[in-house]
Amino acid sequence: MAETVRDVVMIGAGPSALAAAIYTTREDIDTVLYEKSVVGGLAAITDVVDNYPGFEDGVEGLKLxxxxxxxxxxxxxxxxxxxxSGIRQENGLNVVTVDGEDVQAKTVLIATGSDYKKIGVPGEKEFYGRGVHYCATCDGAFYRDKRLVVVGGGNSAYQEALFLTRYATHIDILIRSDVRASEVLQHDMQKFVDSGQVTLHLNTSTDEIVATDGRVSSVTVTENGESHSIETDGVFVFVGLLPNTDFLKDSGIELDEVGLIKTDAHLQTNLPGVFASGDVRSGATMQIASAVGEGATAALSIREYLDNKKD
Ligand SMILES: Cc1cc2nc3c(=O)[nH]c(=O)nc-3n(C[C@H](O)[C@H](O)[C@H](O)COP(=O)(O)OP(=O)(O)OC[C@H]3O[C@@H](n4cnc5c(N)ncnc54)[C@H](O)[C@@H]3O)c2cc1C
Incomplete structure (x- = not known):
């Protein structure tokens, strides 16, 4: 095992951990971040971020x-x-396993984010972020006065579709089997169905997202066994979240029913000295601004934890 004990190991280098690192390092707290894929996380692969405060004309995700x-x-x-691949506590320290090697740390920040489940049809990957979306708050405003397709019949699909009704002239909701959204959400949706702004398609599988001249133009579906095409300007997929928490399965860290990390008001998990922030946290609002804010909160909690340990 390595001899050095780091003040804080941050897992992931998305907006949340990077914001936390700005705070910790500025206060001379020794900080290392481990990132398995892209520095900047999901923000780095987002075309344009239009709702991050401070950029009146929006900002390219990669630039941010x-x-x-x-x-x-x-x-x-x-x-x-x-x-x-793992975290454990030993002799009052945290041990984080990185590429098979152990790193010791007084505190840990888990900021590994969540992935959106994909439907895995032709066109989904090709038009990701350019006609195919997974976040209505992020990208809904690009579809003012346009037609949209929403895929999914659970609570999140209904919530996001309801949000999209403020922009889209018409929304087709494609539901593989039956509606799983709560009664309250179904009730809220009914008035848009009655007005004709929303059409529900039950027993409908999404087969292909089709583009014309490089722009999403329709979706091919099988509805009650019949194949047909629905015209659209964009597709929003809400079929579930995949929190990046598999590596915590033997850690003893408490997760909620969908696998997001539970924290207290200081963003500390049930393991002392182990904190979580951003999209991986239960209750997170899945936005860059909130992930960054949570990173700052976690950093200040980490500072306080380290200060208390010194006393
Ligand atoms: C297409 C798309 C568009 C979006 N548009 C917007 C927008 O316009 N506005 C907005 O506010 N939000 C938007 N979002 C959401 C926003 O990107 C996220 O809320 C934000 O990036 C969350 O930050 P995070 O740091 O918590 O997690 P992430 O950005 O997901 O970063 C987590 C990082 O942890 C790394 N990681 C995961 N597991 C491990 C591991 N075991 N070891 C090491 N590293 C690991 C990942 O590789 C990743 O880089 C969008 C998301 C998507 C997918």
Missing amino acids: AEHLEKQAERFGAQIEFGDV
């Missing part, structure tokens, strides 16, 4: 991620590529 990374590095954050 680069700014966050440089700002964290300016204060001394160490960003390393590495896949974290």
Whole structure:
């Protein structure tokens, strides 16, 4: 096992961890981040971010991620590529396994985010972020006065579809079997169905997202066994979340029913000295601004935890 004990190991280098690292390193708290894929996380692969405060004309996701990374590095954050496969507590310290090697830390911040479940049909990957979306708050405003398709029949699909009714002239909701959304949401949706702004398609599978001249133009579906096509300007998929918490299965860290990490008001998990922030946290609002805010909160809690340990 390595001899060095880090003040804080951050798992993931998305907006939440990078924001936390800006705060910790600026206060001379020794900080290392391990990222298994892209520094900047989901923000780095988002075309344009239109709702992050401070950029009146929006900002390219990659540019925002680069700014966050440089700002964290300016204060001394160490960003390393590495896949974290486990956390355990030993002799009052946290031990984080990175690419098979153990790293000791007084505190840990888990900011590994969540992925959106995909439907795996032709066109989904090709038009990701450019006609195929997974977040209505993020991208709904690009579809003012357009037609949309929403895929999914659970609570999140209904919530997001209801939100999209403020922009789209018409929404076709494609539901593989039957509606699983709550009674309250179904009731709220009914008035849009009655007005003709929303059409529900039950027993309908999504087969292909089709583009014309490089723009999403229709979706091919099988509805009650019959294949047909629905014209649309964009597709929003809400078929569930995949929190990046598989690596915590033997850690003793408490997760909620969908696998997101439970924390207290200081963003500490049930393991002392282990914190969580951003899209991986139960109750997170899945936005860059909130992930960054939670990163700042977690950093201040980490500072307090380390200060209390010194006393
Ligand atoms: C297509 C799309 C468009 C979006 N548009 C917007 C928008 O316009 N506005 C907005 O506010 N939000 C938007 N979002 C949401 C926003 O990107 C997220 O809310 C935000 O990135 C969450 O930040 P995070 O740091 O919590 O997690 P993430 O950005 O997901 O970062 C987590 C990082 O942890 C890494 N990681 C995971 N597991 C491990 C491991 N075991 N070891 C090491 N590293 C690991 C991942 O590789 C990732 O880089 C969008 C999301 C998507 C998918």
